[in-house]
Amino acid sequence: MNRDDEEILAIARVGFLEEAADMLRQFEQALLIMETDPGDTENLNAAFRAAHTIKGTAGLFGFDAVVSFTHEAEALLESLRAGRIQVSEPVIALLLQSRDQMEALLAEVASGEQDPSIAEASRELGAALRAAMGGPTAAAEAPRAAAAPTEPGATQWAIGLRFGPDALRNGLDPLSFIRYLGTLGRIDEIRLLEDAIPPLDQLDAEACYLGFDILFSGTATREQIQQVFEFCIDDCALTLQALSAPEADAADGDAHDSDTHEAHAPDDAPTHGTAAATDRRTGERRTADRRAGSDDARVVKVRADKLDRLIDLIGELVIASSGANLVAHTENSPAMIEAAQRISDLVEEARDGALALRMVPIGDTFARFQRVVRDLSKQLGKEVELVVTGGDAEMDKSMVETIADPLMHLVRNSLDHGIEPVEARLAAGKPAQGRLAFNAYHESGSIVIEVSDDGRGLDSARILAKAIERGLISADDELSEEEVYQLIFLPGFSTAEAVTNISGRGVGMDVVKRNIESLRGQIRVASTPGRGATMQIRLPLTLAMIDGFLTQVGKVHYVLPLAVVAECIDVPPECRADPDRVCGTFDLRGQLLPYLDLARFYGAPRTEQRRRSLIVVNQGETHIGIVVDRLLGEHQTVIKPLAPMFRHLQALAGSTILGSGEVALVLDMQGLIAAAGRHGTTYRHSHAFAAGTAPLNSQSIG
Known part of the structure; x- marks a missing residue:
């Protein structure tokens, strides 16, 4: 075999493994639906097709271990289709174990290494599958020998x-x-x-x-x-x-x-x-x-690194287009301005198209937890239903893997600490089956993911007592209810009476918050004792490029996400009355809102500015005014990470390069609001943040 043939086979093998991973997901999803609806023949057929595709393609490549074992699972599925055996919990459990074994065998294909323990597991599980069909439990001969012409029905x-x-x-x-x-x-x-x-x-x-x-x-x-x-x-x-x-x-x-x-x-x-x-x-x-x-005939799979490279090039094109616009206006040439604007419009379309390539439905991530909820609920002796809504909401693929781990922690905590055992639920007048819900939706340029349960909820008094006991806060500290709930994200915090292999060590929730904040996101908590709790995660739709709103404070340029900008007004009298104040409140058409003076917040030197402006920002259910020196308008923003020496600065999501070559700082609105709360503002518990109809009860920004 020459080198070209080896390369072709290597590429084909990668394609096979990717297709097999998709088939395994379909196989698992179909089995989980069958467990709740044994009469669903469509999903039974879907599971059979997935197993058959894996076996067939593995056979083409000569992966005999995959073929031999998958044949056993396929035979059990065929018995279900023929009605020789019925769908039951033990049968589904065996098939789910088979799915895990297929994944292990495919991992051997990917690594090129053989593990004797995996081969032994295939033999043992194969015997269990045959036993479920009423066949011999001893190690079976290879499928070829089993189909001898003397066999009945051959x-x-x-x-x-x-x-x-x-x-x-x-x-x-x-x-x-x-x-x-x-x-x-x-x-x-x-x-x-x-x-x-x-x-x-x-x-x-x-x-x-x-x-x-x-x-x-x-x-x-x-x-x-x-x-x-x-x-x-x-x-x-x-x-x-x-x-x-x-x-x-x-x-x-x-x-x-x-x-x-x-x-x-x-x-x-x-x-x-x-x-x-x-x-x-x-x-x-x-x-x-x-x-x-077939829709698949119109789908082209692209390597992730090639897509990332395309996004980077589009980002550089956005910056170059901005520079061309600036030169055109500087030269004051109508023809150049018109040409530069046309280029800018096309670049914006290319940017939107490139970013859309990286957007994937969040429902694909949610689907992974069907199996987790099933297995953990059985392990804990609880009955739990997983309900998913908003699965078609899209998010950047680069964020999917990062958010999967925090969601896993939240699911495990809800199942272990939140949802009660059957007896406790019945005693509390609740249905025996608990409910764990995923919900996702787009709001103000962000994607919001909610994980909620109908369990016992959070006990704020107990959380507060445990935090004081561990020295995390002082007994004299006055905290709002949501601030108390935020204590569960401190390292080492746990209210569990006993440590289990699922949770209780105080490790995980701090990692959840850190991972979410690394994506410029925010997590908030709401709970009703005895009725359940909701964890709300708010993330930007993408980490690469955004439509921004360019402002200036002193000699520094700042960019806000355009999606959160509600309106721009003159600085209200309340702000002008005390120009040295970092934070305060102002009246906006009868509504009391907080404001933050960006110049005072970042310690910019005072300038004799004749006219300053206030930007009203809507971040979810939170409304706040940002005072700046100048408004410079919309700006396509390519977000670049800050150098390590600047990462200590508060409430900055990154930087961007303007058409002039100058650097502008991209504001992290959630971090800005949280930092303002820590500044000791007088509006922390004002009614402006307690009102609203959001799923979360508290709107405090502290």
Whole structure:
């Protein structure tokens, strides 16, 4: 095998592993639905198709361990489809264990290393699967041996297979299909057809001239044999004749071919001609119809690093476009201004399109927790239903993996500490089955994710007492209810009476908050004792580029996310009355709102500014005014990380480069509001933050 072939196989192997991971997710999802709805035949068929696809593709690559074990799981699913056994909790548990075992075998494929313990687990679980079907529990023979022609219900088939000249060019390996066929039964005889090979001087080294006559025995149906060659149906002519078949299969054969059961020797099986052409045309029509109706045919998978590189280049293009606009206005040339504006509009469209490529539905992340909730609830002896809403809300793919771990901590805490055991719930007048809910929605340029349960809720008095006991706060500190709830995110904090293997060590919630804040996000808590608790996570839609609003304070430029800007007004009299004050409150058309003077907050030197402005910002249910020196308008903002020496600065999400080459600082609004609260403002508990109809009761920014 030359180097090019090795590279092609390596790329194909990566593609197989990616497809197998998708199939495993579908397999697991279908099983979890089947557990709650045993009569759902559609999901039973979906699970079978996923397992069959994994087995089939693994067979093409010669991954025998994957094929052998997946065959066992597929056999159990086939028994469920045929009604020989019924869906039950033990059967679903076995199939879920099979899913985990398939994942372990695929991990061996990815690493190229074999683990004897995984092979032993495959044997033991395979025996359990056979036992569930009422079969022998001893180690079974390989599928090929199990399908001997003497087995009851076995059929002998004559298979004619003629590959087209482009088969090799299209990446097909004829022997891989024959090897996979062998996993369904026994290949009794195979004859190479070489009549199509031209003289040496006319031979194309990249063309395929081979054909095969195969005598095959086994219990596989016509459809199962045809599925072996489904991947190459466009590049081969296939004929299939049953030489001997049990009476039960006769009707099936008649439905497909009137002379299917006509007995003749394999040498007489036609490999080309009218029958082969008919089979090929039928296969081509079937494949064309499948492609025409499939969304997958219009999907192109792109490496993540290539996509990241594209986003980076678009970001540089945004900065260059801003510079071109500045030059055009400096030159005061109408033609240049018009051309620069046109370029700017196109760059904005390209930016939006590139960012959209990285957006994925949050529901894909939520779906991972179906299995977690099932397993943990059974481990804890609780009944819990997972309800997901807003799964179609999209977020940046780069944030998905980072947010998955915090969500896992929140789910485990809700199941362990929040939702009560069945007896306690019944005694409290609640349904026996607890409810854990995921909800997601877009709001003000952010994605909001809520994890809520209907359990016992948080006990603020107990949290406060535990924090004082551990010296985390002083007994004299006056905290609002939400500030008390925020104590659970301090390192080492826990109110659990006993440590379990699920939670209780005080490790995790501080990591949750740190991971969320690393994404420029914020987590808030609301709870009603005895009725449940809600954890609300607010994240930016993307970490790469935003529509910004450019301002200036002194000689420094600041950018706010445009999505949070509600309106801009003159500085109110309340702010002008005490120009040295960092924070205060002002009246906005009868509504009392807090404000923050950005110049005083960052310690900028006082300037003789004739006219300053106040920007009213809506961050979720929080409303605050930001006082700045100048308003410079909208600005496409490419967010770049701050250098380590500047990361100690408060409430900054990053930096950006302006068209002039100057650096502007990107404000982190949530950090700015929190920092303002820590500044000791008088509005901390004002009614301006206690009002509203948000899912969270408290609107304090402290």
